[in-house]
Amino acid sequence: MTARPIIEIRGLGKFYDGFEALKNINLDVHSGERIVICGPSGSGKSTLIRCINRLEEHTSGELVVDGIELGEDTKDIRAVRQEVGMVFQQFNLFPHLTVLENLTIGPVRVRKIAKAEAEARARKYLERVHIPEQADKYPAQLSGGQQQRVAIARSLCMEPRIMLFDEPTSALDPEMINEVLDVMVELAGTGMTMIVVTHEMGFARKVADRMVFMERGEIVEVAPPDVFFTAPKSERCRAFLDQILEH
Amino acid sequence: MAEAAFPASSARPRRRLTLRRVFASRVVSIALYAIIIWLIFRTARTGAEAMGYNWQWYRVPQYFLRRTEGGYELGELVTGLGASLLLSSVAFLLALIVGLAVALLRLSDLVVGKAVARVFLEIVRNMPLLVLLYVFYYVGGPIFGFDRYTASVLCLGVFHGALVSEIFRAGINSVGRGQWEAAKSIGMTRGQSYRYIILPQSIRFMLPPLTGEAVNMIKSSAIVSVIAVAELTTAGRNIISDTYMSFEIWFTVALVYLVVTLCLSVFVSRLEQRHAVKT
Ligand SMILES: Nc1ncnc2c1ncn2[C@@H]1O[C@H](COP(=O)(O)OP(=O)(O)O)[C@@H](O)[C@H]1O
Ligand SMILES: [Mg+2]
Numbered sequence: 001m002t003a004r005p006i007i008e009i010r011g012l013g014k015f016y017d018g019f020e021a022l023k024n025i026n027l028d029v030h031s032g033e034r035i036v037i038c039g040p041s042g043s044g045k046s047t048l049i050r051c052i053n054r055l056e057e058h059t060s061g062e063l064v065v066d067g068i069e070l071g072e073d074t075k076d077i078r079a080v081r082q083e084v085g086m087v088f089q090q091f092n093l094f095p096h097l098t099v100l101e102n103l104t105i106g107p108v109r110v111r112k113i114a115k116a117e118a119e120a121r122a123r124k125y126l127e128r129v130h131i132p133e134q135a136d137k138y139p140a141q142l143s144g145g146q147q148q149r150v151a152i153a154r155s156l157c158m159e160p161r162i163m164l165f166d167e168p169t170s171a172l173d174p175e176m177i178n179e180v181l182d183v184m185v186e187l188a189g190t191g192m193t194m195i196v197v198t199h200e201m202g203f204a205r206k207v208a209d210r211m212v213f214m215e216r217g218e219i220v221e222v223a224p225p226d227v228f229f230t231a232p233k234s235e236r237c238r239a240f241l242d243q244i245l246e247h
Numbered sequence: 248m249a250e251a252a253f254p255a256s257s258a259r260p261r262r263r264l265t266l267r268r269v270f271a272s273r274v275v276s277i278a279l280y281a282i283i284i285w286l287i288f289r290t291a292r293t294g295a296e297a298m299g300y301n302w303q304w305y306r307v308p309q310y311f312l313r314r315t316e317g318g319y320e321l322g323e324l325v326t327g328l329g330a331s332l333l334l335s336s337v338a339f340l341l342a343l344i345v346g347l348a349v350a351l352l353r354l355s356d357l358v359v360g361k362a363v364a365r366v367f368l369e370i371v372r373n374m375p376l377l378v379l380l381y382v383f384y385y386v387g388g389p390i391f392g393f394d395r396y397t398a399s400v401l402c403l404g405v406f407h408g409a410l411v412s413e414i415f416r417a418g419i420n421s422v423g424r425g426q427w428e429a430a431k432s433i434g435m436t437r438g439q440s441y442r443y444i445i446l447p448q449s450i451r452f453m454l455p456p457l458t459g460e461a462v463n464m465i466k467s468s469a470i471v472s473v474i475a476v477a478e479l480t481t482a483g484r485n486i487i488s489d490t491y492m493s494f495e496i497w498f499t500v501a502l503v504y505l506v507v508t509l510c511l512s513v514f515v516s517r518l519e520q521r522h523a524v525k526t
Contacts, residue, residue: 055428074436082434092429096447105443106433158433 006031006066006162006193007052013060014047014217021047023217025061031161034194036204036225039214040240045197048214049164052195053084066161082110085155089167091147093139099126099150100135103157111158118157125153129183145176149183156187163187165196199244205229213237295494307495310486327482328503334396334478335468338403339461345408350415351441364412371409376470379406384474399471407464414456418449458515462508469504479503 005028014022021044029035037045050056051063054070054077063070065080094102103122107113113121126132129149131142139147148168155163165184169177181203188194188207198204204211204225211228213221213236221228221237232238269275295302310322352364371379383405384398393401422445430440472480483500487493 053432055431078434078436081432084432086428086432088425088429090425092425094426094429094444094448106435109439109443110434154433 003031004067005029007195008064009052009061010063011061012048012051012058012063014044014051014056015059021217022051022058025219027212027219027222029162029193029195031193032191033209034188034207035196035210035212036208037195037197037212037214038199038201038204038240038244039220043214044217045214046166047217049086049166049195049197052162052164053081053086055086078110082158083161085158085160085163087148087151087155087163087165087168089171091139091144091151091171093147093151093154095139098136098138099131099142102139102150103154106154106158121157121159122153125156126150128156128186129153130179143176144172145179148172148176148180152180152183152187162193162195165194165198167197167199169198169200201229201241201245213240215240291494291498300494302495303490303492304495306490306492307499310482310496310499323482323486324479324499324503327477327479328507330476330482331465331468331478331480332507334399334403334471334476335461335465338400338407338468339464341400341404342407342411342460342464345404346411346415349408349412350419353412353416354419368409368412371406376402376406376467377473380470380474395471395474395476399468399474399476403464403468403471406467407460410463411457411460414453414460415449417456418453419445421452422448454515454519458512461515462511465508465511466504 007027007029009025009027012022012025013020025048027035037048039045047056051058051070052065058070066083068076068080070077070080094105097105100119100122103125104115104118107118107121108115123132123135126135129152131146131149131153134142134146134150139150142150148171152163152168168184169180172180177200181200184194184196184203185207194207196203196208208225211221211223211225212219213228213232213234215236221232221234223232228237229241232241270279308322310324312322312325313320349364349367352360355361374382380399380402383393383402384395387393387398387401419441426444426448427440430444435443468478469480471478472484475481479500483496487496490496
């Protein structure tokens with residue numbers, strides 16, 4: 001008997017007034033699993049992971065995160081959000097707060113932990129993302145790679161059980177991509193449950209337990225990376241991989 | 248090669264001296280102000296002379312400060328100014344509260360809340376301030392027992408609250424969607440997101456127009472003189488009815504308003520510069 005999945009997605013659908021962005025998505029994610037989602041632009045990858053912390057509301061199907069079914073109940077939604085960290089393509093750091101304040105505001109205001117404890121935690125996670133010396137700067141004073149690592153640390157400070165990444169390196173200059181990916185690989189090593197939307201296939205090969213390929217709002221293929229990269233079943237997936245791997 | 252074709256003086260491209268740029272320069276604009284003010288005074292002076300007006304400027308200073316046996320005593324214009332500033336401050340505070348509430352209602356998901364805010368805005372924006380004051384005083388007075396001062400504060404607060412709400416709304420909307428999403432994704436409630444993330448960032452956008460609104464508040468506070476609330480304009484009227492020095496006193500009152508509102512503008516632009524450096 002296996003434990004209950006930490007994320008259960010059943011028959012999930014999402015309409016944006018008239019446009020069907022997600023169609024009948026089924027996916028279970030177990031605690032500690034690392035899932036990498038790829039697929040062409042506009043295929044619904046962002047929409048899917050944004051449904052998991054309800055930045056988007058699904059319009060049909062069922063979504064259970066950490067035993068809580070996502071619905072209208074705002075308390076439930078907030079409970080889920082505290083357990084699910086999210087890293088955005090555009091970082092979305094709070095520009096009016098220092099790095100340290102960016103990391104402590106969630107724990108202090110949402111988790112209600114003492115300020116001193118929150119700061120100690122913040123410094124611990126800044127250490128983890130290799131920028132302990134930037135604690136007192138403002139986000140605008142950091143490079144893109146540093147900002148994204150602060151964003152990862154900000155999520156980690158909430159001590160979530162699941163981390164979602166939506167193309168975390170797409171907005172970065174090429175020379176900064178690896179510093180962010182390295183942090184994510186290290187995070188994967190700690191046993192964190194991760195769902196990562198990315199086209200960094202080197203990273204995917206290294207950490208993914210399962211690869212998910214999406215197209216036109218559907219999951220076309222789910223496979224372990226060795227199978228996924230060498231013998232994808234669907235024609236469309238193969239075509240997509242050929243296209244991005246030839247660079 | 249091509250450079251040699253031009254005379255040395257145009258090595259640094261010189262911007263053309265357009266009429267607009269001339270008027271934008273500080274020296275020219277100060278000179279213009281001086282000329283305009285001088286013209287106004289001159290016209291008033293010659294006009295007054297033509298009608299045989301008896302200037303008595305020497306009698307004005309006592310309305311700022313006068314000496315009595317016991318020492319010095321503030322004149323009516325100074326106490327009037329104090330009352331104007333106090334009235335404006337209280338009313339502005341109310342306007343901020345009303346404005347924030349209306350803006351948050353308009354931006355909420357509540358259908359009823361949005362509708363209430365819209366109706367409020369349409370009514371207040373389409374009514375003359377003077378009529379609104381009469382409504383608060385002559386209708387609100389008998390029904391709710393508002394005295395002059397309460398009616399004035401409420402009227403000014405509500406009227407400017409409507410304008411302030413638009414400033415808040417624009418400021419709040421100028422903060423990007425990503426900030427809301429980041430706040431939500433760490434589990435913040437809507438209220439927490441506003442308080443810790445959105446409003447602190449929108450202050451920067453709101454400060455300049457809010458200053459403008461504070462200046463407007465001081466100016467429109469003069470209207471309460473029609474229901475004889477003690478403030479600067481009322482003080483001016485009272486002095487004139489005692490002394491008949493209408494030219495001197497109105498000039499003086501106008502100048503006092505001008506100085507106060509200019510000081511306020513300068514103070515806030517300083518504040519803004521400091522704020523801009525910090526973030
Ligand atoms: N807020 C929205 N309103 C309407 N359509 C949207 C919205 N967000 C996304 N979409 C549409 O949904 C589809 C999937 O978008 P998205 O999930 O962002 O794709 P991906 O992340 O895979 O590039 C796209 O066609 C996009 O245009
Ligand atoms: Mg996307």
